[in-house]
Amino acid sequence: MTFQLAGQGAEIYEDVMVPLWFGRWADAMLETVAPQPGDRLLDVACGTGVTTRLAQDKVGHSGHVVGLDINAPMLAKARELAGARDITWIESDVTDSGLPDGSFDLIISQHGYHYFPDKPAALAEFRRLLAPGGRLFYSIWDGHSPYTQALCTAVAAHISPEIAAKQRAQRETQTAAELTTQAVAAGFAQVAVHRQELQIDVPMAEEFVPLHLGSMPIADAFLALDTDQQQALARQVQTALAGYVTQGRMCYPDAVHLVSAQL
Ligand SMILES: C[S@@+](CC[C@H](N)C(=O)[O-])C[C@H]1O[C@@H](n2cnc3c(N)ncnc32)[C@H](O)[C@@H]1O
Numbered sequence: 001m002t003f004q005l006a007g008q009g010a011e012i013y014e015d016v017m018v019p020l021w022f023g024r025w026a027d028a029m030l031e032t033v034a035p036q037p038g039d040r041l042l043d044v045a046c047g048t049g050v051t052t053r054l055a056q057d058k059v060g061h062s063g064h065v066v067g068l069d070i071n072a073p074m075l076a077k078a079r080e081l082a083g084a085r086d087i088t089w090i091e092s093d094v095t096d097s098g099l100p101d102g103s104f105d106l107i108i109s110q111h112g113y114h115y116f117p118d119k120p121a122a123l124a125e126f127r128r129l130l131a132p133g134g135r136l137f138y139s140i141w142d143g144h145s146p147y148t149q150a151l152c153t154a155v156a157a158h159i160s161p162e163i164a165a166k167q168r169a170q171r172e173t174q175t176a177a178e179l180t181t182q183a184v185a186a187g188f189a190q191v192a193v194h195r196q197e198l199q200i201d202v203p204m205a206e207e208f209v210p211l212h213l214g215s216m217p218i219a220d221a222f223l224a225l226d227t228d229q230q231q232a233l234a235r236q237v238q239t240a241l242a243g244y245v246t247q248g249r250m251c252y253p254d255a256v257h258l259v260s261a262q263l
Contacts, residue, residue: 010073012215014048014081020202022111025139025256026051028196029110030058032258033137038062042104042129044094044122044138045069045112049078049087055108056087066099068092094122102131109138113259114173123186130263136188137260140179142195144171145254147202150240151209155218158233163221170216179259188261197255204250205238206231 029051035041035058043052046067056065068090069075075091082089090097094109094116107126116122126136144152148171156164174182176193183191202208210230213222222230244252 009215009217009219010048010071010077012211013074014077016211017215018048018050020208021200021254022047023050024198024200025196026054026110028198028256029108029137029139029258030054032194032196032260033106033108033135035059035063035106039105040103040131041065041106041108042097042099043067044107044109044126045115046078046089047071047074047111049081051108051110052078052087053082053085055106056082056085061086064088066090066104068094068097070094095125097125097129099129101128102134104129105131105134107134107136107138111139111141111256113138114140114170119182120186123183123188127187127263132263134263135260136183136262137258139196139256139258140173141171142176142255142257143173144168145200146244146252147200147237147241147250147254150237151212153240154209154233154236155213155222157236158229159218159221159225163218166218167216173257176257179257183259183261188263190260190262192260194258194260195255196258197253199251200254201246201249201251204245204248205234205241208250209234209237 035055037060039059041055046052046069049067052067066088070093079089152164152168155167179193180191241250244250
């Protein structure tokens with residue numbers, strides 16, 4: 001399972017998916033994390049930096065925020081959006097930051113953990129980087145939403161079952177019990193998994209699906225379809241979501257699991 005974007009992926013991710021999806025989850029996550037002025041905070045798999053910027057607002061000038069991501073175009077966008085903010089950006093795998101032991105009070109990661117190929121190694125690195133008493137928060141999807149379920153069915157019908165399997169894997173996430181077991185096995189204390197649910201609204205499928213898939217690792221397969229095929233795929237999603245349309249938008253529930261733990 002990977003999340004590596006090429007071409008215009010980072011731009012579309014920031015312009016479309018952050019306002020409609022990830023920015024909303026970032027607000028919900030930071031409300032729970034509640035960073036304090038002066039905290040030293042690491043945002044792992046920061047992407048274009050939506051959680052990183054929110055965190056920096058909270059820790060202020062007396063704190064310090066580092067954003068880490070493996071993907072250069074995502075980080076380039078994050079740097080551009082941060083402007084003059086005092087944020088350090090590191091291009092690195094989660095397990096290879098080179099940062100000193102015990103250098104953070106808080107580590108956060110929104111929708112990154114699912115993609116880490118070696119989860120025990122990632123959790124061990126979080127332990128190494130946290131100061132005594134430091135806190136860890138990371139979120140992943142709680143499986144599919146009605147929209148992503150319909151999207152994967154339409155991708156299988158209009159592109160291929162293999163490409164649909166790749167897209168489906170984005171939502172094939174660990175259960176709350178599995179997440180708890182992994183964090184406890186890594187030596188964390190006070191492990192808890194909170195389910196957060198939001199009502200998400202996005203434009204109708206004919207507008208949203210091309211934008212969404214354009215920001216996904218399977219973008220090339222979607223863009224290889226001709227316009228009629230792309231529209232047919234989107235129409236199939238719209239039909240499946242007919243019961244979720246309100247005021248000209250698709251409105252559906254979606255949920256994440258937010259893991260919290262302490263050193
Ligand atoms: C769905 S995006 C989430 C980005 C951001 N946290 C947000 O909420 O918008 C997943 C991010 O995980 C990053 N990522 C995936 N595997 C990684 C790894 N092994 N180490 C560091 N970052 C990774 C990707 O480059 C991508 O930016």
